[in-house]
Amino acid sequence: xxxxxxxxxxxxxxxxxxxxxxxxxxxxxxxxxxxxxxxxxxxxxxxxxxxxxxxxxxxxxxxxxxxxxxxxxxx
Amino acid sequence: xxxxxxxxxxxxxxxxxxxxxxxxxxxxxxxxxxxxxxxxxxxxxxxxxxxxxxxxxxxxxxxxxxxxxxxxxxxxxxxxxxxxxxxxxxxxxxxxxxxxxxxxxxxxxxxxxxxxxxxxxxxxxxxxxxxxxxxxxxxxxxxxxxxxxxxxxxxxxxxxxxxxxxxxxxxxxxxxxxxxxxxxxxxxxxxxxxxxxxxxxxxxxxxxxxxxxxxxxxxxxxxxxxxxxxxxxxxxxxxxxxxxxxxxxxxxxxxxxxxxxxxxxxxxxxxxxxxxxxxxxxxxxxxxxxxxxxxxxxxxxxxxxxxxxxxxxxxxxxxxxxxxxxxxxxxxxxxxxxxxxxxxxxxxxxxxxxxxxxxxxxxxxxxxxxxxxxxxxxxxxxxxxxxxxxxxxxxxxxxxxxxxxxxxxxxxxxxxxxxxxxxxxxxxxxxxxxxxxxxxxxxxxxxxxxxxxxxxxxxxxxxxxxxxxxxxxxxxxxxxxxxxxxxxxxxxxxxxxxxxxxxxxxxxxxxxxxxxxxxxxxxxxxxxxxxxxxxxxxxxxxxxxxxxxxxxxxxxxxxxxxxxxxxxxxxxxxxxxxxxxxxxxxxxxxxxxxxxxxxxxxxxxxxxxxxxxxxxxxxxxxxxxxxxxxxxxxxxxxxxxxxxxxxxxxxxxxxxxxxxxxxxxxxxxxxxxxxxxxxxxxxxxxxxxxxxxxxxxxx
Numbered sequence: 001x002x003x004x005x006x007x008x009x010x011x012x013x014x015x016x017x018x019x020x021x022x023x024x025x026x027x028x029x030x031x032x033x034x035x036x037x038x039x040x041x042x043x044x045x046x047x048x049x050x051x052x053x054x055x056x057x058x059x060x061x062x063x064x065x066x067x068x069x070x071x072x073x074x075x
Numbered sequence: 076x077x078x079x080x081x082x083x084x085x086x087x088x089x090x091x092x093x094x095x096x097x098x099x100x101x102x103x104x105x106x107x108x109x110x111x112x113x114x115x116x117x118x119x120x121x122x123x124x125x126x127x128x129x130x131x132x133x134x135x136x137x138x139x140x141x142x143x144x145x146x147x148x149x150x151x152x153x154x155x156x157x158x159x160x161x162x163x164x165x166x167x168x169x170x171x172x173x174x175x176x177x178x179x180x181x182x183x184x185x186x187x188x189x190x191x192x193x194x195x196x197x198x199x200x201x202x203x204x205x206x207x208x209x210x211x212x213x214x215x216x217x218x219x220x221x222x223x224x225x226x227x228x229x230x231x232x233x234x235x236x237x238x239x240x241x242x243x244x245x246x247x248x249x250x251x252x253x254x255x256x257x258x259x260x261x262x263x264x265x266x267x268x269x270x271x272x273x274x275x276x277x278x279x280x281x282x283x284x285x286x287x288x289x290x291x292x293x294x295x296x297x298x299x300x301x302x303x304x305x306x307x308x309x310x311x312x313x314x315x316x317x318x319x320x321x322x323x324x325x326x327x328x329x330x331x332x333x334x335x336x337x338x339x340x341x342x343x344x345x346x347x348x349x350x351x352x353x354x355x356x357x358x359x360x361x362x363x364x365x366x367x368x369x370x371x372x373x374x375x376x377x378x379x380x381x382x383x384x385x386x387x388x389x390x391x392x393x394x395x396x397x398x399x400x401x402x403x404x405x406x407x408x409x410x411x412x413x414x415x416x417x418x419x420x421x422x423x424x425x426x427x428x429x430x431x432x433x434x435x436x437x438x439x440x441x442x443x444x445x446x447x448x449x450x451x452x453x454x455x456x457x458x459x460x461x462x463x464x465x466x467x468x469x470x471x472x473x474x475x476x477x478x479x480x481x482x483x484x485x486x487x488x489x490x491x492x493x494x495x496x497x498x499x500x501x502x503x504x505x506x507x508x509x510x511x512x513x514x515x516x517x518x519x520x521x522x523x524x525x526x527x528x529x530x531x532x533x534x535x536x537x538x539x540x541x542x543x544x545x546x547x548x549x550x551x552x553x554x555x556x557x558x559x560x561x562x563x564x565x566x567x568x569x570x571x572x573x574x575x576x577x578x579x580x581x582x583x584x585x586x587x588x589x590x591x592x593x594x595x596x597x598x599x600x601x602x603x604x605x606x607x608x609x610x611x612x613x614x615x616x617x618x619x620x621x622x623x624x625x626x627x628x629x630x631x632x633x634x635x636x637x638x639x640x641x642x643x644x645x646x647x648x649x650x651x652x653x654x655x656x657x658x659x660x661x662x663x664x665x666x667x668x669x670x671x672x673x674x675x676x677x678x679x680x681x682x683x684x685x686x687x688x689x690x691x692x693x694x695x696x697x698x699x700x701x702x703x704x705x706x707x708x709x710x711x712x713x714x715x716x717x718x719x720x721x722x723x724x725x726x727x728x729x730x731x732x733x734x735x736x737x738x739x740x741x742x743x744x745x746x747x748x749x750x751x752x753x754x755x756x757x758x759x760x761x762x763x764x765x766x767x768x769x770x771x772x773x774x
Contacts, residue, residue: 019314023482026560027317028139030177035321040344040563044353048448048458050563054321056177057343057563059445059458064558 001072003065004049006039012070013037014053021067030054037070080129081161082121082240085150085185086169087178088136089438089564091197093117094227094573095169096133099237106580114149114476118161123241132161138177140184141313142283144479151283154188155276165191165243167236172198173205173565175332179218179324180317183251186219187275191246193221193239200226206335214331219249228570250275252323257315261304282309343565350439356446367430368530369522375422382422383698386415405601412686412699413597417504417590417679424500425582427469432577434465436569444561454541455548457481457559460490464540467497468533470585471737474499475744484555489547491744492754495737496540496730498533500585501678505728506532508682512704513721535729588736592677600647600673600687607645615641647688661727661763662720662770664709675733719773723766730762 006012014035017027031037035054042049047062086092096104100119109116117133134153135146142148153159154166166185170178175196185192194214202208215222221239225232239246255262255274265277304312349355390411397403434440440462448458459481467474474494481487498506506529514528522530611618619637628636642648651665658668670684682699689702706715716724732738738751745751 019311023143023558023560024141024310024313024317025138025143025482027314028141028177028180029560029562030321032318032321041347041351043351043445043449045449048445048559050347050351050445054176056174057565059441059448059559059561059563061448061557061559064560 001070003037003051003068003070004062006037006049006065006070006072008039008042010072011036011038012072014068015071016069018067022064026060026064029058030056031068036073037068079120080123080127080240080243081164082129082131083153083161083163083166084131084133084169085166085181086136086195087138087171087174087181089562090136090169090171090174090178091227092136092169093133094570095167095195095197095225095233095236096131097572097576098225098227098230098233099129099131106584109149114146116149121237121240123237125241127241129237129240130161132163137181139181139317140279143482146479148283151279154185154190155279163190165193165240165246167193167195167240169195169197172196172202172207172209176321176324176328179328180320182218182220183320183323184275187250187254189248189250189273189275191243191248193223193236193243193246194218195223195225195232195236197225197227199224199232200229203338206338208333208335210331214327217251217327217331219247219251221246228568252320254278254316254319257319258312261312282313346566347442347563350442351445356442360443360446363434365530367427368533369526370430371423371426371529373523373526375426378422379419382419383415383700386411386418387698389415401605404605405598408605409597409601409687410594412689413594413600413683414590415683415686415699417586417683419682420500420504420507420679421582421586423503423507424469424585425578427500427503428578428581429574431466431469432574432581433569436567436573438564438566440465441561441563445563448559451541454544455486455489456493456541456544457483457486457490459559459561460486460544463490463494464497464537467494467499467540468536469500469581471495471497471499471734472740473581475737475740478744482556482558482560485548485551485553486555486557488553488745488750489544489551491741492547492750493540493544495732495734495741495754495758496536496543498536498729499678499734501734502532502728504679505674505681506725508700508703509716509721509724511700512716513718532725532729535726539730592680596673596676596680597683597687600669600684603647603650604642604645604688607641607648609644611644612641615644642688659710660770661766662723662774664706664715666706667715667724671727671733676735678728678733681728719770722773723770726769727762727766730758730765732758732762 003012003014014031014033014037016033017031019027022031030053032054036052037054038052040050040052040057043059048059049062049065050057050059051065084092084096096117096119099121103121104117104119107116107118108114114135119131119133121129121131123129132153134150137147137150140151140154142151153161154163156162168178168182168185170182182192182194196209209224211222211224223232223236223239225236227233255278262274262278266274269277350359390407393411394403394407397406434443443461443465444458446458447461451458451460460478463474463477466477471494474497475491478487478490478494481490510525510528514525517524519527606612615637619640620633623633623636643652647669648665651669654668654672655665658665658671663671666685666688669688670681673684674681685703686699689699689706703716704714707713708715708717708720732755738755741751741754742748
């Protein structure tokens with residue numbers, strides 16, 4: 001599944017990041033394969049998404065999140 | 076005497092880098108610009124033990140050494156140019172204890188440049204609160220550095236940091252990881268081609284568009300000895316480099332940092348549930364804005380009245396002590412009223428900067444960006460356009476510079492074009508004085524009519540900005556990738572010292588910047604109003620005395636008639652009456668016309684201009700407001716500033732593009748005269764039409 005489908009409170013591990021669509025800046029902020037991702041809050045219409053990625057809190061748009069492949073982890 | 080130590084403060088945004096800078100330099104700092112560009116350059120002097128001094132530069136915040144904006148470019152250009160006079164003897168990387176993982180990325184890059192580097196772990200007072208403990212010795216060893224645990228809030232660790240800076244020669248310059256492993260063959264080729272250059276420096280020059288010194292990237296690429304990679308290959312390598320760095324960081328933090336989640340408290344989540352909520356979030360934002368406007372109006376009233384009357388008596392006092400003559404009248408009728416027109420707005424401008432700086436410092440501004448992104452996108456803007464639009468209420472110039480972090484060029488261009496519609500502090504003087512003259516006093520559910528009018532003007536500004544963005548989004552055919560990422564920093568209680576320094580510095584810049592223009596214009600205006608060509612001006616006394624010979628006027632009344640006759644036939648009167656036909660349908664007389672024309676240099680000149688014109692035209696000293704209230708419409712009779720002409724003026728100032736500095740900055744940021752020219756013509760034309768319609772409907 002992609003990051004865009006993550007629900008609030010759900011935790012996931014990033015599996016793949018498409019370097020064609022994702023700018024270097026987002027990678028530098030920790031959005032890399034192997035790192036954790038969690039949805040903190042969504043704005044109205046579920047866009048943008050407020051995420052905790054690898055301990056960094058950041059917000060990105062849904063269209064960007066669609067290019068990040070994740071796998072949910074159950075705890 | 077020893078040489079100064081050059082120190083560069085580097086760090087991610089939101090790490091409290093500026094607090095560290097303030098703690099090190101105190102009030103010994105100055106703000107300027109990097110030569111040729113509009114990026115702010117903050118530097119200061121720090122006294123170290125044993126009489127040594129350090130020259131400290133607070134570099135713009137950046138997430139890495141891969142620049143994506145003008146501000147970030149400054150960091151790289153300095154770090155790559157050994158010949159720059161500011162090239163650091165020691166780099167101080169400021170990190171935030173809660174975001175160590177991400178902050179260390181930049182640190183490892185700087186280590187690769189083999190510059191002596193100190194790591195500051197800031198906000199260390201929050202470690203217990205967050206359940207974080209650090210193995211400092213281990214981290215120092217793995218990162219090949221010295222660490223200073225600092226808390227600017229509790230004023231801890233600053234002396235230790237100063238000691239480390241003073242002893243920077245003991246720092247080692249070994250990189251903490253081997254970045255070249257990401258593509259051994261390629262980097263070996265590089266090393267062979269340029270044996271005398273630092274490998275990581277070469278890599279940065281190849282991947283960025285930086286010009287440093289006299290060597291640009293083309294000289295590197297033109298050497299046939301190593302193969303040139305395509306752009307996408309380079310990007311893939313940069314991605315691999317980033318992954319490698321994070322692997323290293325994750326590994327050492329696994330051992331060097333423990334986070335006990337049981338003891339960790341998180342206020343952020345609780346606050347964000349409310350502050351970014353789809354209903355409460357917007358409601359709270361609205362209440363905050365409302366409070367700010369009410370405060371600007373109410374709290375600033377007392378100091379403003381005080382300043383107003385002080386300047387009136389200052390003028391009177393100067394008149395009584397200075398010998399009579401042109402010099403005395405230049406001072407009392409030109410300079411003092413002109414300056415009074417700007418000094419009076421210091422309280423309000425300071426309040427505005429105070430609120431904006433609190434919103435930014437506390438971390439709340441990012442939440443607003445988050446809340447507004449979806450809505451703003453509908454109008455072709457970005458959530459990040461909210462920051463320029465809000466700080467545009469202080470001044471369009473820093474606001475337009477604040478658009479630099481908007482990733483998409485189209486969204487950024489539209490933001491730049493519409494930002495001047497927001498009500499900047501230079502419009503405030505004009506609004507305030509006209510509102511005071513034409514809007515009745517009285518209250519509506521606790522809010523004064525006057526404050527509500529002001530609020531309405533701000534809303535009109537925003538609405539026009541957003542509306543024209545919508546149109547521009549439809550008209551402009553620019554293809555650009557839409558992308559958006561913003562850090563959501565933790566909530567922080569703003570440090571009073573940081574806020575105070577920002578307010579003082581910004582207010583000072585505004586007053587001196589505007590003050591210079593106003594002083595110059597006041598002097599020119601005074602001259603034009605005090606001298607005139609021909610008979611009508613030079614023989615004013617004889618003409619007026621003859622004219623009123625039978626009218627039996629008192630001496631004072633006669634003097635008044637002479638003064639206004641003189642003014643009407645002075646250079647300025649002649650010019651004013653030449654443009655009068657164009658502005659009469661808007662409800663203005665020629666004096667307002669002159670004020671409008673002169674405020675195309677800067678809006679706030681309006682009040683100063685009127686003050687100068689009116690004080691040349693009258694004898695007694697009075698406040699600016701009382702003088703304006705006493706003006707009579709030459710054609711219709713009745714007060715010149717009534718509801719119709721007042722509203723017309725307010726709307727004219729709301730829409731017209733009257734700021735040369737903004738036009739200059741737009742030219743610089745868009746790299747073309749086309750955009751500022753269009754702004755000037757379209758905004759001012761629109762202003763004229765709206766003001767005309769308003770006056771004709773209301774009169």
